[in-house]
Every structure is written in C-alpha cells, then in structure tokens.
Amino acid sequence: MLLKKRTIKIISFCLIFLTIFTFSVVLAADETLYVWSSEAEPLSTQTSTGTTESTTNTIESEEANAKQDTNTSSNSNNNSSSTNSLNLESGGAILIEQKTGEVLYEHNPHEKLRPASVTKVMSLLLIMEALDSGQIALTDKVPCTEDAAGMGGSQIWLEVGEELTVDEMLKAICVVSANDCTVAMADYLCGSEEAFVQKMNERAKELGMNDTTFMNCHGIDEDGHLTSAYDIALMSRELLNKHPTILNYTTIWMDTLRNGESELVNTNKLIRNYKGATGLKTGSTSVALYNLSASATRDGLSLIAVIMKAPTTKIRFSEAQKLLDYGFSNYQYKDLASKGTVLKEADVTKGVTSKVDLVIENDVGILVKKGEDKNIEQTINIEENLSAPIYESQKVGEVIYTLNGTEVGRTNIIAAKAIEKKTFFSISAFVYENWFSMLRK
Numbered sequence: 001m002l003l004k005k006r007t008i009k010i011i012s013f014c015l016i017f018l019t020i021f022t023f024s025v026v027l028a029a030d031e032t033l034y035v036w037s038s039e040a041e042p043l044s045t046q047t048s049t050g051t052t053e054s055t056t057n058t059i060e061s062e063e064a065n066a067k068q069d070t071n072t073s074s075n076s077n078n079n080s081s082s083t084n085s086l087n088l089e090s091g092g093a094i095l096i097e098q099k100t101g102e103v104l105y106e107h108n109p110h111e112k113l114r115p116a117s118v119t120k121v122m123s124l125l126l127i128m129e130a131l132d133s134g135q136i137a138l139t140d141k142v143p144c145t146e147d148a149a150g151m152g153g154s155q156i157w158l159e160v161g162e163e164l165t166v167d168e169m170l171k172a173i174c175v176v177s178a179n180d181c182t183v184a185m186a187d188y189l190c191g192s193e194e195a196f197v198q199k200m201n202e203r204a205k206e207l208g209m210n211d212t213t214f215m216n217c218h219g220i221d222e223d224g225h226l227t228s229a230y231d232i233a234l235m236s237r238e239l240l241n242k243h244p245t246i247l248n249y250t251t252i253w254m255d256t257l258r259n260g261e262s263e264l265v266n267t268n269k270l271i272r273n274y275k276g277a278t279g280l281k282t283g284s285t286s287v288a289l290y291n292l293s294a295s296a297t298r299d300g301l302s303l304i305a306v307i308m309k310a311p312t313t314k315i316r317f318s319e320a321q322k323l324l325d326y327g328f329s330n331y332q333y334k335d336l337a338s339k340g341t342v343l344k345e346a347d348v349t350k351g352v353t354s355k356v357d358l359v360i361e362n363d364v365g366i367l368v369k370k371g372e373d374k375n376i377e378q379t380i381n382i383e384e385n386l387s388a389p390i391y392e393s394q395k396v397g398e399v400i401y402t403l404n405g406t407e408v409g410r411t412n413i414i415a416a417k418a419i420e421k422k423t424f425f426s427i428s429a430f431v432y433e434n435w436f437s438m439l440r441k
Contacts, residue, residue: 084107086105086323086326090107090308091289093308094233099302100365104303110228112228114309116220118227121293139167140166141163142188143161144161144184145184147187148180169181171249173249193217212226212231213226229306233304252264253265270317270320280294282316290309292320296328301332303323329370331368333368336378336409337365342358343413348390351389351421356416358396360414381400393414396415
C-alpha cells in the first residue's frame with residue numbers, strides 16, 4: 001500500500017514538472033504563418049448568350065439600403081422614359097429585380113397616377129408585418145364593421161358582424177381584391193380606416209415612396225390618392241422580400257370561402273397563364289384605368305413588373321408579360337457566396353486548439369447580363385497570422401467579387417468558433433484531463 005502511494009506521488013510530481021516544461025516551451029514557440037492566396041480566380045460557371053440592353057440602375061428604399069448585404073452590379077440602363085424601346089402604351093411602367101432592386105426597364109416611372117386596388121399592396125404589407133410581429137394571428141376572428149360592409153367595388157359581400165379569420169381575409173384580399181375585407185382588417189388593426197391609412201403613409205415615407213399619398217386602404221378613386229410605378233415596385237419588393245408567406249395567397253388561382261359557398265377566382269390572369277408567376281396585385285377603375293404589380297421567378301431570378309394606366313385589361317397583362325419576358329431573356333441572378341459555407345480549416349497559434357474553420361459571413365449575389373457570369377472573379381484575403389485568442393464570428397478576412405475589374409460584391413470571412421489562448425491553467429487542465437482519462441482505462 002505504501003509503495004503504491006509513493007508511485008502515485010512520483011507520477012504526480014513528474015506530471016507537474018512536465019506541465020510546467022510544456023507550458024514554457026509553448027509560450028516560447030514561434031508563430032506559424034498562414035496565408036491564403038489573394039490572386040483573383042475566375043469562378044467556374046456555365047455561360048449562356050443573349051441580347052442585352054446597356055446597364056442597370058438600382059431601386060432601393062432607405063431601409064433596404066441600410067440592411068443590404070450584397071453589392072449590386074454597377075451597370076445602368078439606357079431604357080429611359082424618353083426612349084420607351086419596348087413601345088409600351090401604359091402611362092407608367094417599371095421592371096426591377098426583386099433581390100437587388102436593380103431597375104431593368106422604366107417608362108415614366110415617377111408619373112403620379114391613380115393606383116386603384118394596387119393600393120392593397122401596402123395594406124397587405126401592414127397586415128403581414130402585424131402577423132410576423134405577433135400582433136395578430138392567422139386564426140384571429142375579424143368582424144365586419146359597418147364601414148366595411150358599406151364598401152363598393154370588388155367585394156365578397158360581408159354582412160355587419162360576420163366574422164372571418166385573418167387567413168380567410170388575406171385570401172379574399174389577394175385573390176378577388178375584396179374591399180370589404182380590406183377595410184375590416186384596417187379597422188381590426190388600427191381601430192379605424194383613417195388610422196390605418198395614416199400608418200400606410202408613414203410606412204410609405206420609410207420606404208422612400210416620395211411619389212405617394214394614400215387617402216384610403218382599398219384604392220377606390222379619391223382626389224389626391226396617387227402613387228407611381230416606381231413606388232409600387234418599392235412596396236411590392238418589401239412585401240415579397242420580407243414576407244414571402246404572402247405567396248401562399250397571391251399564387252392561388254381558384255378557391256372558396258364560407259364552406260364552399262363563395263367562389264374565388266384570381267383577378268391576376270398571369271397566375272394561370274405565365275410560367276413562374278407569383279403575384280402580386282391588380283387594380284382598375286374607370287378613372288385609374290388598368291394597373292398591375294406582377295411578380296415572377298424563374299431559375300433563381302425574381303422580377304417585379306409594374307404597369308399603370310394601361311388602356312385595356314388585355315394591354316395591362318400583355319405589357320407586364322412583355323417586361324417580364326425582357327428580364328428573363330436578358331438577365332440572370334448569380335449566387336456568389338452562401339452564409340455559413342466553410343472555406344477552409346486554418347492553423348491557429350497559441351490556442352488551446354490548433355485549428356479553426358473559416359466561414360462566409362453573409363450571402364452574396366448579383367444580377368448580371370446573361371453570359372457575363374464567366375467574367376466574375378473572386379479575391380480571397382486572410383490575415384497572415386491567426387493567433388489565439390480568437391472570438392466566435394471574429395473577422396479574419398474578406399472575399400471580394402469583381403466583374404470586368406469593377407467590384408460587385410464582398411463579404412467577411414469569420415471564425416466559426418472561439419479559441420482561447422493557452423495559459424498555464426488551460427494546459428494544466430488539458431494534461432490532467434488526459435491523465436485521468438488514461439487512469440480510468
């Protein structure tokens with residue numbers, strides 16, 4: 001027994017001596033050098049050809065500018081309102097790419113016109129914001145007020161006191177542009193349509209919709225109730241990007257309410273007839289004529305086409321399709337980097353562990369003309385020496401993307417996890433932990 005205790009003491013003494021010796025050697029060790037080549041390399045991509053216009057402008061709200069994670073193409077478009085190269089008959093029109101907000105075509109984009117029921121894009125935005133914030137739920141029962149029941153125009157003929165869920169209200173608004181449901185939701189959210197309209201105008205100002213004044217939440221003609229194709233594109237983009245579940249309603253072609261008694265058929269004929277159509281909202285009155293905010297997605301490219309004051313409903317849909325066809329024929333959206341992608345495992349000096357994964361901080365993507373993706377190059381820069389301590393998500397480098405020599409995007413390279421610096425206590429803990437593990441075996 002005595003011999004066993006002496007053996008343990010000798011082993012413990014040797015262990016302590018070894019710990020001190022190891023600690024001193026580690027601290028005296030030279031730092032290793034880690035360098036990732038910063039040479040620019042073309043990305044490996046498939047290419048295609050197609051006719052293109054000159055370059056593109058960008059449409060973004062002030063709020064979107066503050067949160068934009070990716071840079072967009074530096075191109076600009078010669079398709080100004082004065083040229084109207086697509087020979088549009090509508091009073092105003094615009095085509096934008098949904099993710100970046102780049103303007104691909106425009107015709108009188110800031111002309112102040114009556115939007116009719118396209119107004120409801122803003123009403124839907126406020127409803128979806130209330131849903132996503134938890135203020136209301138899809139299962140909430142919404143009563144029909146006297147104001148709502150007295151609405152004219154397109155409606156589902158709600159009776160005073162009749163209740164529908166928020167889910168059913170959204171379906172009626174998106175599919176058949178129900179004015180009575182829109183006013184009922186406005187009353188439910190803000191207590192009155194007037195208070196709701198005030199919120200609509202406040203939100204429009206936040207989005208940079210400088211051509212817009214809302215007088216009501218439904219779009220029935222009223223003096224001073226005006227907006228532009230540009231502003232409709234702004235609020236449409238905000239709705240689609242921030243609240244994609246709206247597509248659960250805007251892509252419905254036919255459905256029913258009230259246990260099948262009320263049939264719904266979408267006023268947006270593109271939902272049935274146009275490949276990739278995702279929405280968004282029609283609108284027409286005898287004064288406003290025919291309006292449309294049309295959205296569609298193909299092969300990762302999402303577009304929004306706005307038509308205002310088209311002379312007929314047929315022209316409204318045909319010109320929206322013409323804009324969308326133009327965008328899909330000439331442009332593509334290129335994903336350059338995906339958030340969380342591990343680029344490489346890097347060496348770390350003076351750390352309790354010697355390796356750390358380096359990952360992409362944010363998604364990066366750009367809009368390019370078809371065929372130009374082969375000219376995109378990436379440059380990866382990493383700090384030359386990675387030494388502990390390293391914090392989780394600490395920036396250790398950058399990835400920069402260029403197109404024909406012009407920067408079009410960048411994102412940070414960050415550490416996937418924290419790595420503590422080696423200390424006497426951390427080394428001792430490591431040695432003792434391993435020693436006790438060996439004793440247990």
